[in-house]
Amino acid sequence: xxxxxxxxxxxxxxxxxxxxxxxxxxxxxxxxxxxxxxxxxxxxxxxxxxxxxxxxxxxxxxxxxxxxxxxxxxxxxxxxxxxxxxxxxxxxxxxxxxxxxxxxxxxxxxxxxxxxxxxxxxxxxxxxxxxxxxxxxxxxxxxxxxxxxxxxxxxxxxxxxxxxxxxxxxxxxxxxxxxxxxxxxxxxxxxxxxxxxxxxxxxxxxxxxxxxxxxxxxxxxxxxxxxxxxxxxxxxxxxxxxxxxxxxxxxxxxxxxxxxxxxxxxxxxxxxxxxxxxxxxxxxxxxxxxxxxxxxxxxxxxxxxxxxxxxxxxxxxxxxxxxxxxxxxxxxxxxxxxxxxxxxxxxxxxxxxxxxxxxxxxxxxxxxxxxxxxxxxxxxxxxxxxxxxxxxxxxxxxxxxxxxxxxxxxxxxxxxxxxxxxxxxxxxxxxxxxxxxxxxxxxxxxxxxxxxxxxxxxxxxxxxxxxxxxxxx
Amino acid sequence: xxxxxxxxxxxxxxxxxxxxxxxxxxxxxxxxxxxxxxxxxxxxxxxxxxxxxxxxxxxxxxxxxxxxxxxxxxxxxxxxxxxxxxxxxxxxxxxxxxxxxxxxxxxxxxxxxxxxxxxxxxxxxxxxxxxxxxxxxxxxxxxxxxxxxxxxxxxxxxxxxxxxxxxxxxxxxxxxxxxxxxxxxxxxxxxxxxxxxxxxxxxxxxxxxxxxxxxxxxxxxxxxxxxxxxxxxxxxxxxxxxxxxxxxxxxxxxxxxx
Numbered sequence: 001x002x003x004x005x006x007x008x009x010x011x012x013x014x015x016x017x018x019x020x021x022x023x024x025x026x027x028x029x030x031x032x033x034x035x036x037x038x039x040x041x042x043x044x045x046x047x048x049x050x051x052x053x054x055x056x057x058x059x060x061x062x063x064x065x066x067x068x069x070x071x072x073x074x075x076x077x078x079x080x081x082x083x084x085x086x087x088x089x090x091x092x093x094x095x096x097x098x099x100x101x102x103x104x105x106x107x108x109x110x111x112x113x114x115x116x117x118x119x120x121x122x123x124x125x126x127x128x129x130x131x132x133x134x135x136x137x138x139x140x141x142x143x144x145x146x147x148x149x150x151x152x153x154x155x156x157x158x159x160x161x162x163x164x165x166x167x168x169x170x171x172x173x174x175x176x177x178x179x180x181x182x183x184x185x186x187x188x189x190x191x192x193x194x195x196x197x198x199x200x201x202x203x204x205x206x207x208x209x210x211x212x213x214x215x216x217x218x219x220x221x222x223x224x225x226x227x228x229x230x231x232x233x234x235x236x237x238x239x240x241x242x243x244x245x246x247x248x249x250x251x252x253x254x255x256x257x258x259x260x261x262x263x264x265x266x267x268x269x270x271x272x273x274x275x276x277x278x279x280x281x282x283x284x285x286x287x288x289x290x291x292x293x294x295x296x297x298x299x300x301x302x303x304x305x306x307x308x309x310x311x312x313x314x315x316x317x318x319x320x321x322x323x324x325x326x327x328x329x330x331x332x333x334x335x336x337x338x339x340x341x342x343x344x345x346x347x348x349x350x351x352x353x354x355x356x357x358x359x360x361x362x363x364x365x366x367x368x369x370x371x372x373x374x375x376x377x378x379x380x381x382x383x384x385x386x387x388x389x390x391x392x393x394x395x396x397x398x399x400x401x402x403x404x405x406x407x408x409x410x411x412x413x414x415x416x417x418x419x420x421x422x423x424x425x426x427x428x429x430x431x432x433x434x435x436x437x438x439x440x441x442x443x444x445x446x447x448x449x450x451x452x453x454x455x456x457x458x459x460x461x462x463x464x465x466x467x468x469x470x471x472x473x
Numbered sequence: 474x475x476x477x478x479x480x481x482x483x484x485x486x487x488x489x490x491x492x493x494x495x496x497x498x499x500x501x502x503x504x505x506x507x508x509x510x511x512x513x514x515x516x517x518x519x520x521x522x523x524x525x526x527x528x529x530x531x532x533x534x535x536x537x538x539x540x541x542x543x544x545x546x547x548x549x550x551x552x553x554x555x556x557x558x559x560x561x562x563x564x565x566x567x568x569x570x571x572x573x574x575x576x577x578x579x580x581x582x583x584x585x586x587x588x589x590x591x592x593x594x595x596x597x598x599x600x601x602x603x604x605x606x607x608x609x610x611x612x613x614x615x616x617x618x619x620x621x622x623x624x625x626x627x628x629x630x631x632x633x634x635x636x637x638x639x640x641x642x643x644x645x646x647x648x649x650x651x652x653x654x655x656x657x658x659x660x661x662x663x664x665x666x667x668x669x670x671x672x673x674x675x676x677x678x679x680x681x682x683x684x685x686x687x688x689x690x691x692x693x694x695x696x697x698x699x700x701x702x703x704x705x706x707x708x709x710x711x712x713x714x715x716x717x718x719x720x721x722x723x724x725x726x727x728x729x730x731x
Contacts (some may be wrong), residue, residue: 006697007722013693014719017686025683025712030566032678033604040674041597044635048627202569279694287594287622292649406678 070166084250089142100134132320135373152300156291175270177206186216192436205276212451215430216258221368232405233418312369327381348373352420352467379411416470427459496527497546506553506665512590514561520648522558587613594623607673608706614644640672
């Protein structure tokens with residue numbers, strides 16, 4: 001055909017010409033474009049007073065990205081954000097628990113008895129679905145409502161790229177891509193979002209490293225767990241006046257451990273399964289922008305807090321129902337939950353956790369957010385804690401963090417259990433959404449399996465070692 | 474009285490934000506026009522996108538926020554528009570995934586208008602991409618964003634000269650504060666309907682010997698695909714050995730140009 005021939009000729013002609021001009025074409029063309037751009041900018045951009053303000057940005061950058069101050073400042077910023085969250089979420093948490101667990105719950109139960117609802121029905125909906133929802137809301141909402149706006153303000157301010165800049169050298173030494181610092185930061189919001197964000201990394205090898213290690217960024221669903229346990233267990237170890245400081249430090253410790261593990265696993269992967277060159281890239285430090293505080297609070301409440309809370313509720317409602325069922329369906333005189341807990345208990349105790357916690361982590365695979373509520377429900381329903389009741393006589397008075405502490409202690413918790421749950425919360429499988437995202441992004445069952453099972457095994461090992469050391473001391 | 478029945482001049486004025494723009498969110502079936510949103514990373518494309526569509530594409534002060542592309546829609550003056558938020562890139566000449574997404578959409582998606590969002594405070598660096606886009610499409614509007622930030626840094630841009638040099642309309646905006654968005658819409662609308670004719674800047678200063686060879690190939694391309702608006706740019710890409718473009722030529726993807 002004529003057309004086909006013409007196309008063939010055209011491509012041949014192009015190939016010949018390309019050979020004639022040689023390698024320098026790309027550079028020459030880029031040069032021309034830059035010249036054009038410079039000419040136009042010259043004619044149109046008017047600078048007055050010689051960029052006095054640019055120097056402020058640069059002066060700030062010199063401090064926050066300095067080799068000496070960069071890391072301490074990052075550390076302090078993280079500490080302040082967490083400290084404000086811990087201090088600030090205590091009272092609203094109490095209030096919500098008072099409202100939902102004390103009043104609404106009892107009212108619902110009384111109402112159910114009044115209208116003569118069969119106990120299995122009210123148990124399923126009120127003790128199961130409602131209770132887990134109430135717990136999710138009172139435990140999760142206050143820390144999220146404080147943490148997310150603060151984090152978003154940092155993001156709007158332009159601090160995240162500076163973190164990336166500071167961490168770049170470490171990532172490169174670990175054989176990973178510097179942009180992984182950004183995807184890691186995204187992971188502090190949500191791991192599934194962090195995994196999707198790895199698309200900004202071009203090299204497939206470095207992208208896989210970023211995907212597999214993203215789980216070590218504490219996500220939305222896990223911050224509240226850390227903050228709660230840090231407050232009611234670790235904080236309790238010291239006199240009142242130091243509590244918030246020590247709680248904050250323990251949470252930061254876990255977050256930093258996560259960052260450390262990110263480097264370590266990146267390094268290990270790039271030395272074993274994923275060997276290769278480190279690619280270079282340019283990272284632009286954007287100007288600092290004054291965050292619009294009110295709008296930030298509004299959008300981060302609507303976009304992040306409520307969406308995450310909604311997701312948590314979505315998973316918590318059926319999980320609450322399942323929990324109630326496994327606690328109330330009996331096989332051979334014992335509930336399914338008890339059977340499962342017995343099976344898991346020995347292994348659990350060996351690694352400083354317990355059967356309830358392991359079962360909770362299995363039930364909470366859809367969402368990390370519901371781990372603590374699940375643990376509380378299982379603890380209350382399977383151990384006969386007086387005052388809080390079990391089975392038919394459920395009665396809750398969990399209107400303060402102290403009571404949450406009491407329930408857990410009654411369920412056999414010690415400081416070791418709390419520390420190991422904090423560690424295991426950092427080092428376990430990603431939630432099902434993230435696992436699915438990893439599969440979609442890698443298209444590989446092998447890598448998805450590694451990214452899912454690997455952390456669990458690592459978590460078991462870490463908890464086991466901590467438990468053995470704790471028993472020795 | 475009589476006046477009560479006549480709409481005031483404000484009601485029908487294109488500048489009145491209450492009458493002309495209707496945000497459609499993700500409802501983008503069968504729109505009249507397709508708009509692409511391109512630009513360097515972190516220039517506020519997603520903010521412009523959110524402003525126009527009422528969607529809440531996550532924005533943030535760091536480059537590379539938008540991964541892949543987001544779509545949304547809006548109504549303006551009785552016409553429906555689909556708008557695509559492309560990932561931010563510095564150039565269209567290398568082969569990173571982001572650049573391919575942006576490049577392919579402008580080239581093969583043939584948007585009715587491409588809005589190029591630039592940072593007024595960093596115009597020179599941003600122009601690099603602008604000049605490349607203007608080689609591909611001749612229906613574009615420059616959205617000179619972040620003007621208030623530039624102003625704070627004592628930088629002003631002569632919009633008229635810029636518009637003349639680039640051969641496309643220039644609209645100054647501060648998308649984050651909704652400044653200039655109405656003007657931008659009006660301009661996009663006029664370019665889409667052909668009321669404003671663009672005569673985009675073409676890259677000058679290409680060394681003579683190279684330019685001659687480019688012209689020859691451009692002529693061959695035009696003889697195979699008559700009426701192609703971006704034959705010169707395709708010639709550039711062929712001489713750079715761009716595999717995607719070579720394949721597109723073989724497959725005849727350039728044939729049905731509007």
